[in-house]
Amino acid sequence: MRQKLFAIIGLDFTPVSHTERWIAITGAFFGILSVFLISDYFLQAHIALIMVASMGASAVLLFAVPHGGLSQPWAVFGGHVISAIAGVSCAKLVTITWLAAPLAVAVAVGAMHYLRCIHPPGGATALVAVMGGEKLHALGYLFILEPVIINVTIILLTAIAFSWFNPSRRYPVYFAIDKMEKPSEVITPYPAISHADFVYALAQIDSYIDVNEHDLMRIYQLAIKHHKSSSESVQ
Template sequence: MLAFLKRLLPALTPVSNVERLRAACGAGLGLFLTGFITQLALGPVDNLVLLVAPMGASSVLLFAVPSSPLAQPWSIIGGNLVAGLVGVTAGMLIPHPYLAAGVAGGVAIGLMLVLRCLHPPSGAVALTAVLGGPAIHALGYQFVLWPVGINSLLLLGCALAYNNLTGRRYPHLAPVAAVPGDPGRAKDRVGFSAADLDAVLKQYGEVMDIDRNALEAILRQAQTRGYLRRTGEITCGDIMTRNVLAVAPETPLRAALDLL
């Protein structure tokens, strides 16, 4: 039984204690600044939502896994705004709260997938718009811009500054596409090619919480380590021909064969 329960634990990649501390401090600081700046902007007000709960989930992605496709700027901004719009609309049009919640969550996920802004905390944004109570319902579509939109922008700004200042590149940008004949694509001639990876991912057919280019880079590094492990300390000099034979382009084939 214990062995089965251990199998239920997710196989996360190894993370250092420094990285754990970095992520935790970043999330805490980001949430504090988001709420604090929001309060400064509005001043002392009563019965007004300044910080919505889904921002806590967004902070996990933005600070703990900033390389995830689900944590990129378009994901949090687009996902939260889309989910907010869907949630408010569902709450207005569907009187039954749980039916409205189900419709809001499902439609929001579908739209996020289509718009390539999938962000899991946005599902909570949609539910908050439906089930958040009188204070949320009174905001109407204003809920989408304030607090959801402003909270998202402030938290994103904190993530941009904190991640880059602490050595984590954010956001993750797609590499420039290689042109045909680019010597940089010579790596495709050894091991797997980019087309091979794309074909496997298409066959896999599921959303993966890792950037496609980051996955390719990791696999190529693992491939290189495998080559080094198998070949040991062999150098290029050990396998290169020392007595190099050269011929001119106009040399007859028979003459070239005679040199061998």
């Protein structure tokens, strides 16, 4: 019963080493410190604090979940930049704040979906562009460069640097694939699964997936089902 409750609320007991945790803690500290200093240089202090908020959310993903799909470079960079564009545009085109704010987030979510760069903190960046006040609005589209692109670049470089202290958590995840231990032999009672089978399974789920073991199991089961039905139809 307790395990079922934990599963329902999403409480994960996957073991994580102390080394991994301290790399995440230290990386988040220096990542946000760098972002704050950059923001404080280009903007006044109160605006810098607002801007750091969305980067703080990115820091959690980058340093605590470096292998997640939402944490990868294109998701982080594209998510923030696209959201900044959406936010600045809505702030300029819609003068009613209570309408511009949700519209900015909605446009950002849609753009991130279509451009395949979903990054939840991007929603905060879109909101900052709308609700940051007159001094931030005065920056116009320059806000996208200073401080958004600069800050995103800084925090990405920090994430890459800190990931190399631990070979098991290389970032981006592309560099971790070769470091992962591969089984010498895969034994399965099912026939080989093709790329098309997995494409079909992903289409059936019809939702963005930041993959975990449960999602992979579901994808696998759907792929097996599709493969069996395809094989039977051929026969």
